[in-house]
Amino acid sequence: MKITNVRTRVFEWKGHTVPPQAHFCSNAMDELWDRGDSMGTFRFHGWTTVEVETDSGIVGLGNVALAPRIAKAIIDQYLTPLVVGQDPFDYEYLWQRMYRSTHAWGRKGIGMAAISGVDIAIWDVMGKALGKPVFKLLGGRTKEKIPCYASKLYRTDLNEMQREAQSYLDQGFKAMKMRFGYGPKDGPQGVRENLNSVAAVREVIGEDIDLMLECYMGWNLEYAKRILPKLERFQPRWLEEPVLADDIDGYAELNKLTSIPISGGEHEFTHYGFRQLLEQRAVSVVQYDTNRVGGITAARKVNAIAEAFSVPVIPHAGQMHNYHLTMSSLASPMSEFFPVHDVEIGNELFYYLFKGDPEPINGFLDLDDDVPGLGLELNEQYFDQFNIIE
Ligand SMILES: O=C(O)[C@H](O)[C@H](O)[C@@H](O)CO
Numbered sequence: 521m522k523i524t525n526v527r528t529r530v531f532e533w534k535g536h537t538v539p540p541q542a543h544f545c546s547n548a549m550d551e552l553w554d555r556g557d558s559m560g561t562f563r564f565h566g567w568t569t570v571e572v573e574t575d576s577g578i579v580g581l582g583n584v585a586l587a588p589r590i591a592k593a594i595i596d597q598y599l600t601p602l603v604v605g606q607d608p609f610d611y612e613y614l615w616q617r618m619y620r621s622t623h624a625w626g627r628k629g630i631g632m633a634a635i636s637g638v639d640i641a642i643w644d645v646m647g648k649a650l651g652k653p654v655f656k657l658l659g660g661r662t663k664e665k666i667p668c669y670a671s672k673l674y675r676t677d678l679n680e681m682q683r684e685a686q687s688y689l690d691q692g693f694k695a696m697k698m699r700f701g702y703g704p705k706d707g708p709q710g711v712r713e714n715l716n717s718v719a720a721v722r723e724v725i726g727e728d729i730d731l732m733l734e735c736y737m738g739w740n741l742e743y744a745k746r747i748l749p750k751l752e753r754f755q756p757r758w759l760e761e762p763v764l765a766d767d768i769d770g771y772a773e774l775n776k777l778t779s780i781p782i783s784g785g786e787h788e789f790t791h792y793g794f795r796q797l798l799e800q801r802a803v804s805v806v807q808y809d810t811n812r813v814g815g816i817t818a819a820r821k822v823n824a825i826a827e828a829f830s831v832p833v834i835p836h837a838g839q840m841h842n843y844h845l846t847m848s849s850l851a852s853p854m855s856e857f858f859p860v861h862d863v864e865i866g867n868e869l870f871y872y873l874f875k876g877d878p879e880p881i882n883g884f885l886d887l888d889d890d891v892p893g894l895g896l897e898l899n900e901q902y903f904d905q906f907n908i909i910e
């Protein structure tokens with residue numbers, strides 16, 4: 521079998537979106553004086569699809585969510601020439617070819633996200649060619665079904681957050697993640713706002729439901745050191761991305777500071793990046809996203825390293841390209857799940873673009889042993905809601 525072409529398309533959402541709200545989610549832009557719509561650069565309202573075509577007629581489907589137009593340009597100009605004419609089953613060789621040839625600028629960030637999109641499509645081709653789901657090529661079914669946590673609860677009115685948390689309980693979720701809305705610039709009042717939001721959610725869900733806390737790189741080391749001891753009473757499952765992704769020493773200091781596990785990784789890349797995080801004991805939960813970290817070829821290597829360090833892997837985003845890694849590894853105990861709703865931050869856009877993702881039942885997801893490849897298709901039902909760039 522040979523790869524004959526790689527077709528990339530950028531889908532930019534033009535449908536209804538929920539208007540931005542202040543203090544929606546603390547984030548890396550908050551420290552800058554221009555507080556405007558600080559979450560603006562982290563809205564995912566576009567997506568790149570990657571279709572690897574082969575001489576057998578099989579087409580593999582991958583995706584990239586970061587900087588979609590740049591990802592498309594990188595794939596079209598640099599990666600496609602490296603994989604066309606090649607056997608998709610030589611996936612390690614092809615990954616190394618893409619990684620090494622773009623090493624000067626592509627080993628992290630959008631370069632590696634573009635490589636991830638091609639690699640995911642290649643694994644979809646292999647699964648389809650063998651008539652097996654991708655997880656069966658990775659390690660098979662390690663779980664009867666995958667526990668997942670509901671992930672939304674962006675900072676809004678506390679009564680609204682309590683109603684949302686209750687809705688996840690009513691759906692049978694045993695775990696959920698909420699977002700902070702305040703950080704260092706908001707001073708002691710912001711600390712109180714943050715603590716009050718956690719107290720409000722804990723009041724609804726009680727002590728027997730796992731609660732994760734998301735900072736999305738919006739704090740700094742000094743602020744996190746002050747607030748972490750105040751959060752211990754809420755016994756969070758983890759505190760996520762308290763500092764910038766480059767502050768690995770800060771992660772490591774916080775991870776030792778209190779009983780609260782520190783998680784991160786959705787902005788880290790390749791098995792080399794995670795080797796550093798794990799050797800420095802910087803995270804207690806690994807959260808790569810397979811469409812960023814280097815695709816399935818790199819993600820499976822991170823799973824193995826994390827397993828050796830006894831650090832659980834709970835990939836960012838759920839979504840099918842991550843579910844197959846979680847299903848196939850004992851190092852990965854559960855998945856994130858973004859509830860389906862009106863387009864807001866954009867994580868939920870995945871459901872408008874693709875179909876095939878499993879729906880959670882009582883807080884669990886399952887994959888089908890008999891659906892070859894990733895089990896994803898493009899959801900043409902919403903194509904008219906997108907500007908599509910070929
Ligand atoms: O962990 C997450 O789900 C990510 O950080 C979200 O995608 C981001 O939107 C911030 O919540």
Ligand SMILES: [Mg+2]
Nearest residue numbers: 734760761786
């Ligand atoms: Mg996160």
